[in-house]
Amino acid sequence: xxxxxxxxxxxxxxxxxxxxxxxxxxxxxxxxxxxxxxxxxxxxxxxxxxxxxxxxxxxxxxxxxxxxxxxxxxxxxxxxxxxxxxxxxxxxxxxxxxxxxxxxxxxxxxxxxxxxxxxxxxxxxxxxxxxxxxxxxxxxxxxxx
Numbered sequence: 001x002x003x004x005x006x007x008x009x010x011x012x013x014x015x016x017x018x019x020x021x022x023x024x025x026x027x028x029x030x031x032x033x034x035x036x037x038x039x040x041x042x043x044x045x046x047x048x049x050x051x052x053x054x055x056x057x058x059x060x061x062x063x064x065x066x067x068x069x070x071x072x073x074x075x076x077x078x079x080x081x082x083x084x085x086x087x088x089x090x091x092x093x094x095x096x097x098x099x100x101x102x103x104x105x106x107x108x109x110x111x112x113x114x115x116x117x118x119x120x121x122x123x124x125x126x127x128x129x130x131x132x133x134x135x136x137x138x139x140x141x142x143x144x145x
Contacts, residue, residue, distance in 0.1 A: 025106045029076040030055065032066040040066065046077065047101035053077070053084075055125040056098045064088070064123065075127060084127035091124070098124040 028046045031039055042063040046053050053075065057064040067073065071086045089095070099122070 026077070028053075030063065031074045031076075032063050033070050033072075034066055035069060045102060045106055046075075047098060047105055049097060049101060049126075052129075053127045054098050054101070055086075055127070056095070056102060057123050057125055059121040059123055064125075067125065072130070073127070083130040085130055087126045087128055089124040089126055094124045094126075095122050 025045060027043050030042045030044055032042065033039055040063065044055050044057075046055055048054070057067075067086045067088060071088075072083070073086050074081050074083050
């Protein structure tokens with residue numbers, strides 16, 4: 001058990017060092033809301049496929065669970081904040097395409113992360129733009145984050 005803990009700590013240290021030494025790439029801020037309309041900010045990597053931003057998440061992450069309950073989100077990218085409807089895609093081909101795009105865009109650090117963490121629970125998240133003229137009201141009367 002101690003050896004396993006040391007290996008996990010060493011892997012985490014390698015990720016931190018790799019991130020600090022490399023250009024961390026494009027990091028966006030995703031705002032999600034919970035059932036009490038509390039806003040959460042999550043910093044993530046993003047890739048574009050078919051002209052739309054895509055994220056990759058683990059089905060066990062809290063921010064992914066919030067997306068399931070409330071798919072209306074905002075994404076801040078390059079200083080611009082836009083509204084989206086998050087569509088969780090469990091199709092293996094799309095998950096693989098997003099993973100490939102992440103590896104190409106983020107390089108060695110992404111490969112290291114993939115090698116350490118189980119991607120068996122990975123999901124692709126496609127962000128579909130909400131037109132500016134559309135209502136900013138979320139289902140249930142809440143507003144977009």
